[in-house]
Amino acid sequence: MKSTMNAVAPMTLNTPLANQTPNLAPILEMRGISQIFPGVKALDQVSISLYPGQVTALIGENGAGKSTLVKILTGIYRPTEGEILLDGKPVQFASAQAAIDAGVTAIHQETVLFDELTVGENIFLGHAPRTRFRTIDWRTINARSRELLQQLESDIDPTIRLKDLSIAQRHLVAIARALSVEARIVIMDEPTAALSRKEIDDLFRIVEGLKRQGKAILFISHKFDELYEIAENFAVFRDGKAVGHGRLKETPQGEIVRLMVGRDVHDVFPKVEAEIGPVVLSVQGYSHPTEFRDISFELKRGEILGVYGLIGAGRSELCQSLFGITRPSAGRLTLEGQPVEIRSAQDAIAAGIVYVPEERGRHGLALPMPIYQNMTLPSLAKTSRSGFLKAANELALARQYAERLDLRAAALSVPVGTLSGGNQQKVVIGKWLATQPKVIILDEPTKGIDIGSKAAVHGFISELASQGLSIIMVSSELPEVLGMSDRIMVMREGLMAGFYDRSEATAETLVRAATGNA
């Protein structure tokens, strides 16, 4: 795995621009852009340029203003001040359509897709090809969709409904949607957050292709290894201000991290050894009609069980069924020696098993509700007094977890929907940690979370384990799985593909088990 990554890197270095300021003319320039929301200055006089055939990495903490910039570029927000130049000429994106017409396409961080429409309809929504008679040309839609998805090495059938897809597959559809538009400027806001290494490689091949076609690409990610692999230039935002830019390959990671957080941060928090106690949860022969089969494992007190696998290996589906969202077709669950049957999320919460879902927006948050009310939703029994809600207790509980997770918000009473993507994730994590369960299932716990907060989340998880919590941690990030887990279960195509102790697990062995390449 690692070796293929390295093979790509030197190629990208061969661009004719080794000097500090690229002498190409930028396709797109943003100058002195500010965006003010009630009470928040999300962007403060930022400028950024995008060059043909180059990837610019936009880097910054959660809430730094990255997605806001994307929304300005795609015509969703109108900036409070500043100008946008396209090929040196000032333009205004008055609507999303205007941005598309100007040749800007984007994969948004929170993708907006439609469950009840087919994959093909989702991809071509708003720009469907027409036949001679001005009716929708279904044949072309489906053929082009299939083609786009195949570029991503995915054989999703364009005629099935979106709701039947897994999270990662939906994400591939969102990517295909962005690529279905003929564009000169392609923006990707955390496109890899839901993907595993294999899909990321596919995506990067496409990005290389786009570069060769001379397109300008803005790439947002919190994963530095990816950025170094794909990007030529970088720009760092901090608290809505542009604090630095330059050539990425010539700038060490440490320097960029210092620019973005203002201090040194280590990639993965060193695991704190927790005392491992007796078995808490025992899963025997868990099966689902279509998603997974015959899963058995034991989880001990204070233990972190990592679950690794490719997208579609059935990891999230297993978690959802342990949490009572779906029913297993076979299998038994024993909690602290007692057999338990979990029929609904309520049962699971009552038994002390909670689940931090991967798809936080859809499964985790009521966007119009205030932050603190989202956080305390499953803990109301704890914060209420004799059946009545106590706002003071709720706020206190929410504040406690907000601080631990380094949540950046104007106030805890603002709607969750106004938070940046990463900060929304922190609300979901805080919400479930606040229930103080026996077993917590974390599905991609640091997805979309910036490097500084990631260390805080890892530290928190370790601390919970040492307090005697048992943790199942699903993650597609190898360093995270390897760094945090006591044991690792690898899943492949719905089956258990191996169990490894912390001491014997390496990136090699996990990837081999996950892909089935012995």
Added chain:
Amino acid sequence: MTKLLKSRELLLSGIIALMIAGFATRAEGFAEPGNLVNIFNDTSILIILALAQMTVILTKSIDLSVAANLAFTGMAVAMTNAAFPDLPLVLLILMALGIGAALGAINGFLVWILQIPPIVVTLGTLTIYRGMAFVLSGGGWVNAHQMTPTFLNVPRTVFLGLPILSWVAIAVVLGMGFLLTRTPFGRSAYASGGNPTAAVYAGIDIGRTRFFAFVLSGAMAGLCSYLWVSRYAVAYVDIAAGFELDSVAACVIGGISIAGGIGSVAGAVLGSLFLGVIKNALPVIGISPFAQMAISGVVIILAVVFNARAEAKKGRIILRDRAATEVTA
């Protein structure tokens, strides 16, 4: 949200105040305290029904059967009063609440257990409950002289400067405010509408929450049935015809999102008062009844447009709106 809603509610209060001032220039005494008390008293029933409707709407449902429920229950209560004049009023009111709640429970049950969309269920029960009122009464009327004086007079009795009817509305406003902001049920209602999937993940039974919202809405319709019949001193099949739409309109004007999850008691009350002021003013300033209906309609649409714009300003949600319009396009 609170900040935005607060400002919106402030705005709505301002508009209502302006309207009252404007009408006062055309109609002598419109802004007199006595007339304002009258308007409030006239709007009391709408306020109660709008709050009930709001609870249902918060859970991403709608109850179109409230007015039909009111008509049936009102008929039942009036006929009971006429047939057994000795029954104490308290018993009749409990009966109204009980019948109303039972009819609401039927809606709730169909929505919860059979998973039929609320709009379909309540469109159905809307005609069924009216039909039941017809069957019960045989199409006849219960008139003032058939009702007992206590039955007719209690809501009009003035207590501390306000009729009891107004006090009932005030009590319901306070009670609903408490229910929605201070109890787990209220929180579940907001969560079930705000994001049903996330609510399920948080261990909330959204079906049960909706069921209780419908039962509450039914019980309030029952309460209103007594208030209505005694206020207008008559019961017949068509009382309160179309009133379910007024209750929905009051909610929408008050900033309660039809998509669920957003809204406040203050909003629903102000929305009702807005309608109440218009209904009271138009006849006073001498506008023909036909023009009155058209004008109310225009005003409602304007208010909704205004609210929709306020909603769209809320940023992120815009993404969803945009995309949704794309689908329909």
